Amino acid sequence: NEFGRVTSTACCLQVFDPQRDIPNGGGHDIRYSMPPAGRAPPPMHSLSGSSNGQMPSPNIPMTPPNIPMMSPNRPMMSSSGPVPPNSLHLSSGPPSAAGTPPVRALPVSAAPPMANQRPHGHAYPMYPIDKAESRGQSDPNPPETEPPRPLSDKTLGKVALVIGNQRYYGEMEPLHHAEADAAEIASLLPSIDKDFQVVCLTNLTSIEMKAAVEYFIELLSEGVFGVFYFAGHGFEHNSENYLMPVDVGLEDISQSASVCLRAQDVLQRMQAKNAKLSFLLLDVCRTQPDGQTDKWRAPTVVKQTGRENAILGFACHPTKRSYERKSAEHGVYMTHLREHIHNKRLTVEDLLKETAKGITKHESSDVQRATYSSSMVDNLSLHDKIDCQNEVELRAFEKRVQLWQQAHVEPPAMEIYCNDGLKVKLHFGAEFSNVLVVSIQHTIQNPNVRQVGFHLDITPRGQDSQSGLELEDVNEKRGAKVDPTRLVNPQLQSLAESRWVYRVKNLQRLPQHTHLQFIVNITYKVGSELRQPRVTQPCNPPLAANLFPRMLMTSASRR
Numbered sequence: 001n002e003f004g005r006v007t008s009t010a011c012c013l014q015v016f017d018p019q020r021d022i023p024n025g026g027g028h029d030i031r032y033s034m035p036p037a038g039r040a041p042p043p044m045h046s047l048s049g050s051s052n053g054q055m056p057s058p059n060i061p062m063t064p065p066n067i068p069m070m071s072p073n074r075p076m077m078s079s080s081g082p083v084p085p086n087s088l089h090l091s092s093g094p095p096s097a098a099g100t101p102p103v104r105a106l107p108v109s110a111a112p113p114m115a116n117q118r119p120h121g122h123a124y125p126m127y128p129i130d131k132a133e134s135r136g137q138s139d140p141n142p143p144e145t146e147p148p149r150p151l152s153d154k155t156l157g158k159v160a161l162v163i164g165n166q167r168y169y170g171e172m173e174p175l176h177h178a179e180a181d182a183a184e185i186a187s188l189l190p191s192i193d194k195d196f197q198v199v200c201l202t203n204l205t206s207i208e209m210k211a212a213v214e215y216f217i218e219l220l221s222e223g224v225f226g227v228f229y230f231a232g233h234g235f236e237h238n239s240e241n242y243l244m245p246v247d248v249g250l251e252d253i254s255q256s257a258s259v260c261l262r263a264q265d266v267l268q269r270m271q272a273k274n275a276k277l278s279f280l281l282l283d284v285c286r287t288q289p290d291g292q293t294d295k296w297r298a299p300t301v302v303k304q305t306g307r308e309n310a311i312l313g314f315a316c317h318p319t320k321r322s323y324e325r326k327s328a329e330h331g332v333y334m335t336h337l338r339e340h341i342h343n344k345r346l347t348v349e350d351l352l353k354e355t356a357k358g359i360t361k362h363e364s365s366d367v368q369r370a371t372y373s374s375s376m377v378d379n380l381s382l383h384d385k386i387d388c389q390n391e392v393e394l395r396a397f398e399k400r401v402q403l404w405q406q407a408h409v410e411p412p413a414m415e416i417y418c419n420d421g422l423k424v425k426l427h428f429g430a431e432f433s434n435v436l437v438v439s440i441q442h443t444i445q446n447p448n449v450r451q452v453g454f455h456l457d458i459t460p461r462g463q464d465s466q467s468g469l470e471l472e473d474v475n476e477k478r479g480a481k482v483d484p485t486r487l488v489n490p491q492l493q494s495l496a497e498s499r500w501v502y503r504v505k506n507l508q509r510l511p512q513h514t515h516l517q518f519i520v521n522i523t524y525k526v527g528s529e530l531r532q533p534r535v536t537q538p539c540n541p542p543l544a545a546n547l548f549p550r551m552l553m554t555s556a557s558r559r
Contacts, residue, residue, distance in 0.1 A: 421446025
């Protein structure tokens with residue numbers, strides 16, 4: 001129709017004459033604005049459209065639609081005083097039962113020239129326009145306007161901490177798919193939004209888990225989505241959820257709780273940073289280590305500081321277990337979560353509901369049932385777009401990216417040997433933020449070169465898997481290419497074209513100010529002559545090794 005929109009502080013009517021050619025969308029706006037402080041509102045029938053304060057031709061009928069006027073700041077005003085919210089309508093009849101007077105507007109064709117008329121959408125307020133305002137200067141008594149939208153109402157970034165603890169020490173039974181589940185969610189989130197900054201770590205000790213949380217919290221700030229995912233062993237005690245590091249044993253609950261990571265602590269620290277969304281996904285059991293169950297109370301998602309919008313997703317009900325099948329690719333929870341996470345229409349709550357429905361529908365009744373606890377007040381989705389516009393927001397976003405990149409620096413490809421027509425290169429890829437895949441690739445330009453082989457070693461290297469760096473030969477059988485499915489991250493399958501692929505694990509344990517060194521033993525023949533050169537190639541601290549020593553010290557100082 002001919003009428004314009006309703007803003008939150010004023011009702012604007014833009015009236016067009018369909019019988020006249022008005023270029024560039026011209027017309028008249030009649031704006032009913034709030035009276036300045038200390039100024040009584042004039043009668044609604046004496047809107048000033050001309051210099052003498054009289055509305056021309058006031059009896060020309062118009063029938064605009066009923067549009068409620070809204071003001072979040074103060075009540076609407078009429079000739080009879082304040083009007084209750086959502087009760088003021090534009091109509092052409094007698095006053096309503098609530099005492100709202102009729103409001104009339106004029107078509108352009110019926111309106112005589114006005115003394116202060118301007119073309120193309122000038123707004124005529126309730127009070128005459130003075131000369132200062134007409135020259136674009138500030139009004140000495142400007143009407144109250146809606147304040148700018150606060151930063152927290154915009155999505156200014158997305159960060160995630162993903163932990164998969166699979167290889168437990170001592171008495172704890174190792175898991176089958178915790179690493180694969182962590183890799184899956186770590187690849188799904190950037191596929192939703194390329195600006196999702198994901199830190200994915202595996203097989204962390206108690207002190208390393210707490211240091212990882214320190215780094216994660218440092219990435220959070222107001223207006224940022226925070227996602228925390230944990231797959232591994234866990235338990236629930238006194239309605240609180242404990243996430244177990246790989247170095248925890250089956251001691252009594254009080255001792256286990258002192259070394260485990262309490263999920264509610266992570267939540268509170270996320271909320272203390274005023275994260276726009278605090279989203280925790282806990283793929284752990286909720287039984288007690290000794291098999292006993294306590295009287296369950298729902299885990300509290302009470303706001304401690306900052307804003308609301310906190311939600312905890314649980315893979316199972318209280319006192320129950322989270323399961324995985326050895327023959328499957330993922331655990332039960334991740335199998336169904338990945339089916340719905342790409343649906344743009346789902347809020348985070350809807351995502352957890354659909355995941356729970358999938359488990360209920362496709363799994364046997366005695367397996368597990370997913371649930372969640374929420375204090376969501378906004379309909380937020382992982383697909384919401386990041387909206388950084390002003391300089392402050394952009395600077396904060398860039399700072400967050402730089403901090404994330406410090407722990408995700410991959411070494412460039414290195415040519416380590418070139419002799420006898422044989423070239424050897426090292427290629428690298430991050431399987432996790434603390435696991436580096438190394439592929440030894442070579443080209444032969446001399447037909448006399450044959451029987452080429454390699455062996456990789458690293459320094460410094462731990463005595464066992466529980467201390468220092470660990471080197472794993474991905475392809476244990478020589479003479480055949482690596483099975484691509486043995487690389488958790490499918491993006492690294494191009495590295496499997498080589499027969500010599502290794503994993504450097506536990507990069508977070510590289511001592512501070514220490515370079516990683518690759519020692520490559522090369523074996524080949526030129527004709528019948530055997531050559532066995534040995535090459536040592538230094539490398540700057542890659543991935544999490546570049547940042548974790550500082551975070552470990554920060555975590556220790558907090559204790």
